[in-house]
Each structure stands twice: as structure tokens, then as C-alpha cells.
Amino acid sequence: MLTAEIIAIGSELLTPDRTDTNSLWLTEKLNSIGIEVKLKTIVGDDDARLEEAIRDALRRSSIVIMTGGLGPTEDDITRKIAARAMGRRLIFNEQVLEGIRAKFMSFGRSMPEINSRQAMIIEGAEVLQNPNGSAPGMYLEHDNRSVVLLPGPPREMKPMFENLVQPKLVAKAGDVRVVRRVLRVAGLGESAVDERIAPVYTQYKNPQTTILFNRSEIEIHLTAQGKTEKEAELLLDGLAGQIEERLGHSIFAFRGETMEEVVGLRLAVCGFTLAVAESCTGGLISQRLTEVPGSSVYFIEGVVTYSNEAKTRALGVDAELIERHGAVSAEVAEAMAEGVRHRAGTDFGLAVTGIAGPGGGTEEKPVGLVYIALSDDAHTEHRKLQLPGDRHLIRWRSSQAALDLLRRRLI
């Protein structure tokens, strides 16, 4: 398999407010034609560091793609430094200059002298036309490496890559297709997941497996390559099947779907309706469910009852019950779930009450104590959770656990 490296060039990419998004897009394009990105470097307008980065990349990877630093100013050093790193000269290209001049003319402007720098082309490089800007790109083969220079602005870079670079790389990469799949897990810890599935996935180099922990979700990323897409998909099916045997219903998504999409789809397919009553999650569950287009079919109503009075007034939770057990209790969670279900006349009522912190915790009921409850016309059940994390995370994990409770009921 061919490997590529991406070098993003520009001091602005080393500030706190800018991130290099080109490389994400390029990675997707490269992956899809069977080229793996092994390293990304972000370097400023610094001659020595850029030269070293390019030399290192050429030593390691068969494809080196540079973006940025092809503009007309002093700061735009990519042309000069890339040439130096490869021991090639920069040659003034009259034809390119004429092209740039014509582009300016077409906007009724004359070309600033400074832009003539952009007509300096690395010896032996093919010029890549840039229909959306003045900086041409370059493509060359150097010591059996493909070297690509593209401008930084995405609207210039993307069409140039797709139209002019990708066809060359496809020819080089040959018959390799790479397919990815994301499995998502709820209700198990990262180490527990790894212990159960490591005996399986470590047997395979293809597909490759990566386990990611993201908030309270665990993602299992599988990447397979084959001569055809179908061959790669079959490899994924095989491994995903074995992983499913080990993790069962803890896997809630096999194609990267979100929890709210999965729950929503099941509700929609079964024709069930849902109402949600939230205390500590403050509307997060409703917000997640309604982020899914078409959710109005099954999501009927949400209530955020922060105060005890609101729980009684809006959900009919007995004030005495709250008095006796406290607002954060199994009894109140169940009463909230039943209350919101009756009120909205839905098939399911889902409720959360808890202490998200940072204040409000006691020794008996510490921050992170959360009760979730689910009610349908047959019965009402609850779960008690003690969640780690800060306010934001406790809220998110509570919402995830509540949605997962509903998902498991719908299986």
C-alpha cells in the first residue's frame, strides 16, 4: 500500500485560532483510492524547519503533498524551499507568467509585480493550472516519490487535487480500495471492551482496528483494504461479526450512527412515540433526539423541570414523594417518567434526575449521582448511576445512559 504525508505550510496554522482542515479532506480522498496518510506536519514560514520537514517526508513516504505557501509574498516560501530540499533549481516560466497576467487582466486589473514570483517553477515539475487563483500548483516525480505542491485556500486546492492530482495517484496506487467502518459501544468501559475483543482483532492486520474513547462512547474503527470495495467490505463484515459476538447489544451502531439516530430509527420503525422529562440534563436529551431530521414523528414533547414545583406542576410528581425521597431518587425518576408519558399520551416516557455539579452534592448524594427511568404502559424501571466527570460530561453521560436504556428496551 502506498503511503502519503501531508505538509501544511503557513505560520497562521500555528496560531490558536486556525486549524488545517485541508488535510482532513485530502486524507479522505487519499484513503478512498487506497493511499494511507501516515503523518501530517504543520510548519510555519520558516526556511530551515520547512526544508527539514520536506526532506524527512521524502525519505519516509512515497507521496508527499504540500499545501500553502505558494502566494506572491515574501512569506510564501514553499516553492523555494521545496526546490532546495530536492536539490533542484527554480526556473522562471514565461508561459505561467503570461497565464497569471491574463488572469489579472480578466478582472480588469494589471498584475502586481510581486506576483511574478509565482511563475518560478521547480525544475522538472509539471505545472498544475489553478482556475480559482493566481498560484499554480506543481507535480513531479523525484527519486521515485510523487511530490505535489498545492495552494492553501480550500477552494483553490480542492478542484486542483481532484482534477489534476488524483488521476495520477490512482494510476500509481493501482487496485487497492480501502473501506472504513465505525462501531459504537455504550455501557462498557474502554478496558472492558479491549479485553473482550483484543483476542479477536489482534489476529488481523487487515482489517486494522483502532479503539477510541470519546466522552462516554467507545468507538471501534475498522479499516480494511482489498482489490475491490466489495472484497474490503467482506473483510469488515467478518471482523465486525466476531466483534459483535463478543460485545452483543453493547454495540449500538455498526455504521457510525449516533445514539439518537439509532433510537430514533427504532422508534420510527415500530411506530412508537416518546416524551422526555429532564432535570439535570436540562434539555440535552430532547435536543439530541430532535437534532435528527424527521424526529417529529416520534418525539412528541419534552419537559425540563429544574425546580421541585415544576416537577409537581408539570409532571404530577407527588410533592410528598419528593419530600420523602428527595428530587434525586429512584422514586422521583420513575414518577417523572410516568408523569410525562401520561401527560403527552406517548408510548414511552423517559426521565432523568441527578446532580451534575459542581455544587449541590452531599455525602449521601454526591455529584454524579443520577437516576434514569423509563416507563411504558406495562411497567416502569430505573437505573442508578454514579458518573465521573465534570458538569458537562455528567450531563452528556446521563443523556447517553438514558437513551441507551430506551434503546435496549426497543431491541
Next chain:
Amino acid sequence: MLTAEIIAIGSELLTPDRTDTNSLWLTEKLNSIGIEVKLKTIVGDDDARLEEAIRDALRRSSIVIMTGGLGPTEDDITRKIAARAMGRRLIFNEQVLEGIRAKFMSFGRSMPEINSRQAMIIEGAEVLQNPNGSAPGMYLEHDNRSVVLLPGPPREMKPMFENLVQPKLVAKAGDVRVVRRVLRVAGLGESAVDERIAPVYTQYKNPQTTILFNRSEIEIHLTAQGKTEKEAELLLDGLAGQIEERLGHSIFAFRGETMEEVVGLRLAVCGFTLAVAESCTGGLISQRLTEVPGSSVYFIEGVVTYSNEAKTRALGVDAELIERHGAVSAEVAEAMAEGVRHRAGTDFGLAVTGIAGPGGGTEEKPVGLVYIALSDDAHTEHRKLQLPGDRHLIRWRSSQAALDLLRRRLI
């Protein structure tokens, strides 16, 4: 000025759907203590490439910060490879193991055997405690370089850097202080903001000004440097004051506060209470408001009335009014705001109804049409918005506009 390099480790960061956000945050922190980031590398779980990246970084930069790859699984290679790159051994640390074991115990779980890997510490390194996870960090001086290993999850990495690493680097960096300030703007477009304030900020090289467009908020980032923090702050005060003169109440935050924090603070200070009725935003406004700790003082109740029936049942919106004007109308928005205020007995009622898409739009009422309304005991008012963007963005912008309407009322 000291220079730093950041190495983000993890194959997931080389996929199209993940980006390394840690380095942005770290860059800001490093800049603030006068350390410049000269290069960022993103490398996968690949022994040889990571080792080379670490060696290269150690050769070039006085501070090398690695994030990620400290988890308990086979894929987590940072400990091992960093040790190898520096020619140091990994030493099993009994005390660290006990700490990890205790952390699992505190959640009522026993430590999976696999986690004992995390007790391997690089020879000569200081262990950095991780209060939010099992992976400890490390700090060491190697050949006159500061080498820092931190876990990848931002919630673990950030406090560890701030509390344990930053003080060491401050001592190294000496007398340069860089201070940033983020002003946030609502209700004005990017070009309008730039037109008004460019005549001011272009006069200064210190502070530096960057204007960023983020969802529907415009952020004005000011960065000043001085010999002391106070000197830098004074420079910021001067420029921020001039910008305020030009933008007035459109600036809702001078210290990077979120809209919900600003609104919450004003409600709390004035002793006012609020209830929210949401249709297309689906709970997002309630969720944003309650994300702020202490919001239970002023946030009394939220209702998500997705269906027309729910609007009538829960908010007392006249069914005939909905019939006559449609659920997405100024009349219904105002009736929702009044309804939720009466129901919850609060000082203010805030409501949103609109079409977030992708479906549900008509020629007369296209996707993006949103009405927001605000009611208090004196009067009720509404705004009609036509918002660009996808479902997610329309929802977010609606929530922002609604909160801004309340903010301006509270001024």
C-alpha cells in the same frame, strides 16, 4: 523566545473525521507564557514514524509536548517509543499502579489487568497526576530539552497542563507575557464588523487583532504582549474600549463568555426568572442555559413542544390560532412565550418556533424561517428571522438569536 513543538499521537487523528484540537489549546497556553509553537506533527500508532518524529523534535525545539497514546491498550505506544527515542528505560512504578487501582476502586470497579501498562514510567521522568483518568502524564528534562507526555482526552490533558506543566514552563520562559482577550459579537455580520472596526485595529501591531467567524458568532481576538501581564492587559483595555465604541451592545462578551453565561449572569443579578418554550430548537436553549452551573436559580422550566397538540396542551396556545397562522408564525411564537411564562410563573417567557429542515419547508415558509418571542408582564415582542445553514446551524443560530433578544431586554 523559547520554541515548542507539539506531537499529537494516534492513528485516529490521521483519519478524515478526526482533528487534533489539543494543539490549538496548547498553542494558546504556550503563547500566553511567551513560548512560540514552531511545528506540529500528527503521527499514527506507528513505532518507527513516531520514534523519528520524537527524535526530530528533540533536535529542533527546546520544548516537546506529546499528547495521546498513553492509554492501556496495545495501540498506546507513546510511553514505549518516547523512552526508546531518548535512550531511556521504562520502569514499572508501584506507586502509580496503586493510584490507578485506587481510582478504579473509587468507582466500585476492579482494575483490569491491562491498565497496569499505564504504570510504566520513563526513567528519570516526574509523574504527572491525572485526576480525570487513569493515564498519568510525564515530565522530564532530556539533553536540555523539556519533554512532556500528556494523555489525549482534552478533559484529562488540559488540567494537567495548566496545573502541572505550565508552572514549570513559565519558570523557563522568563519575562514575556502574552495576553489574549476574546470579544464576542451577536447580531452583526462579519463584513459589517470589519468595516466598523478596521480603522481602529489596523493602527496597532500590538495588540494584534484577528476576526473569526464561528457559527453565528463573530469573535474578535486581541493578543497583546508586554513585560508584565499588567502591561499587556492595559494595551488590551485601550483597544477593546475603542472597539466597544464602534460596536456598542452588539458585543455581548468581553472575556470570551458564552451567550448563556452572559444571559444567566444578568438574570441572576437582577433576580429574574425564566421559562423557555421551544419548537424547532428542540431543547437546545434550555440545554445551553442549564449548562451554566447555578442556573437553577433563574431557569425554572423548559418545554419542548414539537407537535401542535403539545403547544395547545402544554402552553395553552389556542388551536384556532395555530390553524389560522400556522405553527411557524409570529402569533404562535408570542402565544408560546406568554403561555410558558404563565404556566411557570416566571418573569420572562422565551419561545422559538421555526423550520430547521431539511424537510418541512414551503415556498411561503421556507427552511430557515424562524420566529422568536419574548414575554414579560409588560409586553410581548417577536422577531422574524430567515436563517441560512443546515439543520444543525439553523437550530444553533435560532437559539443564539433568542438568547440575544433576552440579553438586550436585560440591558
